Amino acid sequence: MKKIVLTGGGTAGHVTPNIALLPSLRNAGYEVFYIGSYEGIEKRLITDFDVPYFGISTGKFRRYFDLKNFSDPFRVMKGYHEAKKILKEIQPDVVFSKGGFVSVPVVRAAASLHIPCIIHESDMTPGLANKLCIPAADKVCCNFPETLRSLPVGKAVLTGSPIRSELTRGNKIAALDLCGFSASKPVVMVIGGSLGAASINEVVREALPKLLEDFQVVHICGKDKVDNLMLSVTGYKQFEYVKAELKDLFAMADIVISRAGANAICELLALKKPNILIPLSAGSRGDQILNAASFEEQGFSIVIKEEALDCSYLVDRVQELYCNRQHYIDNMNSSGQLNSIKKIMDLINEAAES
Numbered sequence: 112m113k114k115i116v117l118t119g120g121g122t123a124g125h126v127t128p129n130i131a132l133l134p135s136l137r138n139a140g141y142e143v144f145y146i147g148s149y150e151g152i153e154k155r156l157i158t159d160f161d162v163p164y165f166g167i168s169t170g171k172f173r174r175y176f177d178l179k180n181f182s183d184p185f186r187v188m189k190g191y192h193e194a195k196k197i198l199k200e201i202q203p204d205v206v207f208s209k210g211g212f213v214s215v216p217v218v219r220a221a222a223s224l225h226i227p228c229i230i231h232e233s234d235m236t237p238g239l240a241n242k243l244c245i246p247a248a249d250k251v252c253c254n255f256p257e258t259l260r261s262l263p264v265g266k267a268v269l270t271g272s273p274i275r276s277e278l279t280r281g282n283k284i285a286a287l288d289l290c291g292f293s294a295s296k297p298v299v300m301v302i303g304g305s306l307g308a309a310s311i312n313e314v315v316r317e318a319l320p321k322l323l324e325d326f327q328v329v330h331i332c333g334k335d336k337v338d339n340l341m342l343s344v345t346g347y348k349q350f351e352y353v354k355a356e357l358k359d360l361f362a363m364a365d366i367v368i369s370r371a372g373a374n375a376i377c378e379l380l381a382l383k384k385p386n387i388l389i390p391l392s393a394g395s396r397g398d399q400i401l402n403a404a405s406f407e408e409q410g411f412s413i414v415i416k417e418e419a420l421d422c423s424y425l426v427d428r429v430q431e432l433y434c435n436r437q438h439y440i441d442n443m444n445s446s447g448q449l450n451s452i453k454k455i456m457d458l459i460n461e462a463a464e465s
Contacts, residue, residue, distance in 0.1 A: 113139075113463050114201060117162075118146045118217040119209030120153030124233060124374045129209050131273035133160055135456050141463075144201050146194060148213045167193040169213040190216035198224055204463035205229065207455075208248075212240050222247035227462035231455070233272060233373030235401035236261055250458050254373055254448060255405045270455050271448030272377035279382065281362030289356060290348040292327045292363070299429060300364035300384075302331045308370055310417060311389055312336055315368070318422040319347055322429065329360055366432050368425075371403035371414075380411060380448060385432050385439040388412045389420060410442035 115136060119125040129145070136143050147153035149166035157164055168189040194217045198206075206221040208214040208230040221228050231252040232241050245251055251262050252270040259267045287294055299322065303311045312332050315322075319341075322328055327346040332338075337349045353360060361367075361382055369375055371390035379386045388406060390399035406412040413432050415424065432439070 112142050113205075114144065114203040115141045115459065115463070116144045116146055116198065116201060116203040116206045116217070116221070117209070118206065118214045119211050120147040120151040120213040121211035123152060123156065124372060125209045125211035125214075126153045126156045127275065127374060128231060128233075128273040129207070130156065130160060131275045132207070132452060132455065133162070134276060135452050136459075139456065139460065144203065146197060146213075146217050151213065153211075153213070165197045167197070167213065167216060169216065187212075187216055191220050194220035195223065198226060205459055207231070207459060208244060209233075210238060210241050210244075215240050215243050218244040218247050227465060229455070229458050229462055231270070231272070232258060232262075233377075234258075234398040235405060236398065238398075249462055252451075252455055252458070254377055255402070256409075256447070257401075257405055268454070268458060269447055270458075271380070271446075271451035272374055273452050273455060274378055274381040276452075278358045278361060278378060281358035281360070283359070283362040286329075286356070286359035286363035289359065290327070290329050290363070292329075292346065292348070296327050296346070297325070297365040297433060298363050299326045299328045299366055299368065300331075300360055301328060301368045302375070303333055303370055308333065308389070308391075309336065310420065311368070311370075312338075314420050314422055314425055316341065318426050319344065321422075321426045323347065326365075326429070326433075329364070331360075366429065366436060368429070371399040371406070373398070373402055376402060376406055376412070377448070377451075380406075380443055380446060381451075383440050383443045385436040386412050387415060387425075387428055387432055389415050389417055392417045409446065411439060411446070 117129045119129055143162050145157050145162045146165045148169045168186045198220055206226055206228045208218050218228050227249045229250045230244050230248045233254055235255050235258055250268055251266045252268050254272050301315050323346045330349045332349055334351050337351055367384045367386040371388040388403040390403040403414045407414045413428050
């Protein structure tokens with residue numbers, strides 16, 4: 112039986128694409144193992160999938176001054192030696208990395224053992240961890256055509272991001288029942304990420320009187336961000352967070368308002384949902400702004416800058432998107448970033464057989 116080691120962690124976005132690959136890997140006959148940090152989010156997320164998990168030491172690479180910059184390199188070196196020992200025991204045919212700081216010692220250790228490595232970069236420009244991994248990688252998968260220019264010729268492959276297959280199997284009727292909505296009125300879905308987005312929440316609620324004239328609104332607003340004063344508003348349903356129900360809500364939604372994290376927007380592309388993107392600006396490295404700009408250029412999205420977001424502007428853009436939704440669906444249908452799991456599986460199989 113062929114063996115593969117998956118790695119990646121630090122955030123859910125560095126784990127869920129690995130999870131999305133699991134059914135195809137198992138169908139192809141791979142024995143799957145996971146290397147992550149000792150107690151990172153990746154350990155919690157992977158435990159539901161019956162995958163042997165190995166924890167290693169890891170440290171963060173920072174572009175700014177921090178006292179931990181003096182100690183973390185030693186943690187990374189420890190993680191490198193731990194990863195090397197684990198890889199020698201497993202003897203995988205290939206390593207697939209979704210990025211995050213935990214991936215650096217794993218990819219580097221695999222390269223030192225001549226184990227082929229495939230890595231995936233979600234954002235427009237490679238993050239620091241992936242920059243450190245690219246020299247050791249055989250192939251680098253990416254989500255955006257523009258990213259190909261930032262990667263070594265011969266290594267870069269435009270694949271898109273692996274999307275959980277269950278998201279494509281939603282039940283619209285189940286979602287309408289869950290929300291108490293009518294099938295005769297279109298639905299706007301608002302999703303601001305796992306922690307929500309306070310600025311988006313505020314403007315959406317301010318715009319509700321106008322939005323609800325023509326739409327129903329389902330709002331995934333984030334932990335502790337439900338507005339109790341609006342629980343009885345007809346046509347408006349709030350959730351702090353959804354898991355199993357997410358596929359049904361997507362099936363119900365006619366258009367989506369979202370942040371512009373790479374995994375989130377790749378899900379919108381895979382599901383062919385016309386969307387408005389409001390990229391995170393303050394406090395970020397700017398990746399969401401670049402991601403959104405690419406989707407706008409490719410004709411997949413309308414983009415609203417966070418600093419330009421207000422009630423009337425949002426309502427106008429929602430109306431515009433809904434009226435022209437088929438144009439956006441047609442553009443997404445012709446995208447080169449679809450069928451990502453098949454493309455990545457082809458690369459994994461090629462590497463494992465080399």
